[in-house]
Amino acid sequence: MITSNFRADASSRYTKEPWGCFPSVALAWRMSEEEWLKNVEWIDNLKLRLGFGQAGNDGIPSGSFIPTMGSSLDVFYGYPLGNPQVMVGGAAVLTQVNTSGKWETNEQWDAGIDFSFWNGKLSGTVDYFLRNTLDALLYVNAPAHVGNLYPLIKNVGNIRNTGVELSLDHKHHIGAFHYNIGGNISFLHNELTAVNGGSPLWGDRTKTDLGMALNSFWGYEYEGIYQTDEEALTQLYTYKERPEELGVHAGDARYKDQNGDGILDESDKKCIGNPFPKLTYGFNLGADFYGVDIQLFFQGVSGNKIYNAMRERLEGDGTSHALATYMADEVWVGYTDVVRDALLAKGVNWMELENRNGTIPNPLGSPTNTENSTRFLEDGSYLRLKNLQIGYTLPKNITEKFHCSRLRFYITASNLFTITNYSGYDPEVGSGVDYGNYPQSRTFTFGLNATF
């Protein structure tokens, strides 16, 4: 079987090059229909698939690439003038759009096998895919000198997603005990393969550059807390002659000096992980036996990172956010000899106040303490029982007395438990940065199904 398709689309959104051409072709071979496999009894179905396709994306706001002038009396435009002052209407281009924007093309290569064996006892699919997003359109900030108030849409480069998806189902029964097991698992790799204009994309805590996953976390490698000023000076040795310029002290965060040059700067930051799971999986188990049925659905991810920005706030200075209760025990506190003496002179026992085993750097210390680093980066892997349902259907001979053909009681629980090392509320964080999203609720439902 061969299917092929060719389309040429024009979109008014792309003013410079409105036209885009998008071919696609798909090949399928049902091997189980071939003479040499037809007689193999245990094979119900075996199908090979190959596909290639391109599609254009113009799902962007109209006018994304057309310069427009806004005008009004008030916000962003107007200015008070005259005597007496009155608001005078003004006009301005708030965002200099990128007039050379062009189509984003999604290209997909796909190879797969569908199979079913032993009368459906085992069935599944295996797919390998490669998706290229060419000239991907993303919202980005322009450099300040462009003069934009808002981010704009730009063809940033090419993004490649490669992966393997595997799903398997097994259904069988042992006497009256019927069961099914199914699962799917996918491996995904995401990478930027070309950057238009050569400059990487930066987010608040992320960087996307050639060869890196989209929105990779970018920052320092956290090494703990400086126990003494001398320790800081030893690590950042270029300040030896001018220690007064060293901005960090005992109690501040220590980051790895990656290039060993004795200065901590942008060149010591690196990719410290990305928010994409290496592995995403789900599986369900179901069984029924003499009217009792049970279904479980698990899902999980593995190998992704979460930036716990919530913790960054909870371990802050307390001016704009509440502090975590554990702060009291875990903030590093240490005094210099001068301060110790001063405290003693006031009759304060400094030894009771010190906490040199504290794991949280001084929230009032160097502003670098909250720089992007592995300090707030956590493993986002989890396994969660998404859904559990247990039901019981009363035997027919009983229910028919009530003119009821079927009566089933059940109880459903969702998000019953989660196995994770993530310290935030909920490891299911959309963007990879956790600003303290409201966690998903655990729900219990009791129910009754009746058919008359």
Place this chain on the structure above:
Amino acid sequence: MKRNLLWLACLVIALTGCRDYLTEIEPGTTLLNDFFTSTAAAEQNVTGCYVPLMWEYNNTYLSEWFIGDIVSDDALKGGGSTTDMADAYDMENWRTTSRNTLLLDFYRAQYMGIARCNLAIKYISQMEISTDSIFTPTMKDRLLGEAHFLRAYYYFRLVRVYAGVPITTDVIDDSERWGIDRSSVEQVYTLILDDLTKANSMLQLRSTMKAEDLGRATKGAAQAMLLKVNLYMASPYWNKQLTQDPATYYAAAKQWGDSIIASGEYTLCSNYEDNFSLAGENGQESVFEIQYMEVPWGDYGEGFGFTAGSYSQILMRSRSSLIGGGWGFNHPTQNLYDEFEPTDIRRDVTILNPADSLIETPSVEIYLGSRYLNNKYGMYRDPADQGGGFGKWSLHATRGPLNNRQIRYADVLLMYAEAALGAGDEATARSYINKVRTRVGLSEIALADDAALRHERRVELAMEGHRWFDLVRWEGVDGKGLKAHMDAYKATETPDAQSHMQEFVAGKHEIFPIPQEEIQLNPTQMKQNNGY
């Protein structure tokens, strides 16, 4: 054949037709190419060029006085605690990093102004005279002159904070042209001078402007800026980065001072205090002001722009509900208080020293030892409005109506005196310093020198956002360098205030870092300033 032609016709219609038909733009906007068709449109566009000047809030507060006053020896940060406005705390205490949000927002605001000016200059200069009946050569010149003046103003605000910055004088509507490297300090100053020279020849005298245009840039404002920028270029700190020697710039500065003085457009207010009242806005001494007014609408919203009022009043008013109930930033220092001669009436106009009975929570209202408040911008002196002698505006609690006095004629006279002194004309310098002194009833000085001039400039313009930039360009006040000056100031502070200050590093802290985020966004990967 006929059929093919029909298909072709459809295709042609599809190709040509849909482009206009499907183009929808947001309500309230006009296609850029359709906009510049009347004087009114051009004037609106130029009005829009002023707006970024008034922006004081985006992700954080970014008023220029956070740099001009607080970083200097004139003021301490203040606020609710040392950690309130951490960005300003870091800047005041030599802890600034390239991640400073105030510096990022300030940087972006200036460039939004520059981009607006670039657009206005590009399109208005293409407009034909007589586009409509009022689009005369004079009108076209005035509009272009305003845009050139403002572009110079924004670049000046950038160069004295970040040194050489990327220069663009064109509209950047294509991402291929995003990469622009930092220009040298000299290139930025050259552009500023060029724009101001154009503005001077295109703009009109204040006296010939209509009342409804009060607040727009004038020929006098352009000349005052030419005087100011030439003084900066003559000064020790900036001149080192330029090719011509100070004498050239002092001579130019003096010449521009001559022009503005000879124009007779401005006079000193007899009452110094009128410069800081609501009633005194755009008065006889005013050369250029950022205009603010009260409007009932407006909110923080998406940052920048959402207000016609100023945050400066609420930011600087005392935290005590008895005298304003503000947020208590920008406390004048004892060091500044002591700089005033005992009989100088300007001290109490500048500094409000609240009686103990007016302080509610000493631990907060007295910031690191300073109980003083900025009396110039707290609007304590307009009792007509309301609030028992500590005037208060009424329409919007946080957005004050007081204009920001950017250039006063007294400033011009002192700059002129400085230019004269630099050119070796002590007698002229002395006479102009004395004009400023006699206005406030002080005795005349017998000899004008750097010390006398710098003292006078400090007390006359205190808490108006000038001090830090003066200290930098002079490299301190006594020839011993800015570090020696700031160290000496530090020694006059309370031990509490001193404990927050890190060491001033010469060769680093005179300017601030280019925001890291902007280094990253620029495809050329701009170089960072020394030490950051």
